[in-house]
Amino acid sequence: MIEVKDLSKSYLSKKNRVDVLKNVSFCINQGEVVGLLGSNGAGKTTLIKSLCGLIEPDAGQVTIRNLAVNHQDKRALKYISSVLEGNRNLYWRLTVKENIEYFLGNRGISRKSISIEMNNFLKKFSLLEKKNELVKNLSRGMQQKVAIIIALMSQTEVLLLDEPTLGLDVEANNEIRNFLKEIVKTEKKTILISSHDMNLIERLCDRVIIINKGEVVTDDSVENLLRLFQAISYQFIVDRPLKEEQNEKLRQRYPTMRSGFIEGNHTLEFTILEKKDFYQIVEMLKGFHVFIESIDKHQINFEQVFLTLVKGERQYATI
Incomplete structure (x- = not known):
């Protein structure tokens, strides 16, 4: 459904050229729900805007259903609807109803044909009583719901969501998560979600693409990444300290091992999945006649793995 091939984009700053995207490539199949993760400035929004045709890349190509996305040919865009940075898709001085009618009218969809569907969506997501309310008077969570409803009603096969939980409080965040979960369950669309909210990505997505400094650092299923988090x-x-040949023997069996010197102590760090590995490490150290003074254990969590990957330290991915 979506193919991105060798996409590159740079901008000129006052001092130098900044490479925002560097030869980014990936594919998304029909019906897949894919998360796009990255730190601030990683290139997520530039990538989303390139998919929408709002930014023209310096090199590479984006295709939707085998149609190239470019400024000369708009045919591919009929398959895409998007929500950029939460609630920026709306006119705040129009009502909820007027926003829906206006943006769908731009796509050639008449008011009369959407009346019943609009009421059904607004009722389903607890916004029917806000139908004639000015958007500027709604909470941010409600505004983002309206923006997503407009994207859904656009009748496109591809839905692009850029930071759908941006700036929300805990209650609104949970509400939007449940809202999106329902959409994934019922709408059967091809969805790309760009977010900092890793729990959102974990709950909704089949696959995760992580980018850092404009490059793809990992592209894997949520299942495989969750295995790393365990x-x-x-x-x-x-x-x-160990002798060099002892270090080498340990690294051959445990590629993630790191040795160091912290606060006057010689340290060895291992990241493992199997409990039996712990006992094997102890036995190997015993065989080296090394005395273990203490052992500290901590769980690798979602945040740690994400930060490790975006820093380019891929040793966890070798487990």
Whole structure:
């Protein structure tokens, strides 16, 4: 449904050229729900706007249903609807009803044909009583619901969501999460969600693409990434540094091992998935006649794995 091939985009600043996207490539199949993760400035919004045809890349190509997205040919855009940065898709001085009618009218969809569907959507997502309310008077969560409803009613096969939970309080965040979960369940669309909200991505997506400094650093299923999150990291404080051949033997079996010197202590760090590995490490250290002074354990969580990947330290991905 979506193919991005060698996409690059840069901008000139006062001092130099900034590469926002660097040869980004990926595909999204019909019906897939894919998360796009990255830190501020990673290139997520530029990528989303390139998919929408709002930004023309310097190199590479975006195709939707085998149609190229470019400024000369708009045919591909009939398959796409988008919500950019939460609630920026709306006219705040229009009512909810007027916003829906206006934006769908731009796509050639008449007021009369959407009347029943609009009421059904507004009722389903607890907005029917706000139908004639000015958008500027709604909460941010309600505004973002209206923007997403407009995208859904546009009758496109592809839905692009850029930061749908941006700036929301805890209650509104949970409301939008449940809202999107219902959409994923019932609408059967191809969806790309760009977000900082890793819990949202985990709940909704089949697959995750993580970009950092304009490059794809990982593209994998949520299931595989969750397997990484189940890893446990152990820090051993030992009485002396290992010999080089001892370090090499450990690294051959445990590629994620790191050795260091922290606060006057010699340390060895391992990230493992199997409990049996812990005992094997202890036995190997015993065989090296190294005394273990202490062991510290901590769980690898979603945040840690994400930060590790965007920093380019891919050792966790080798587990």
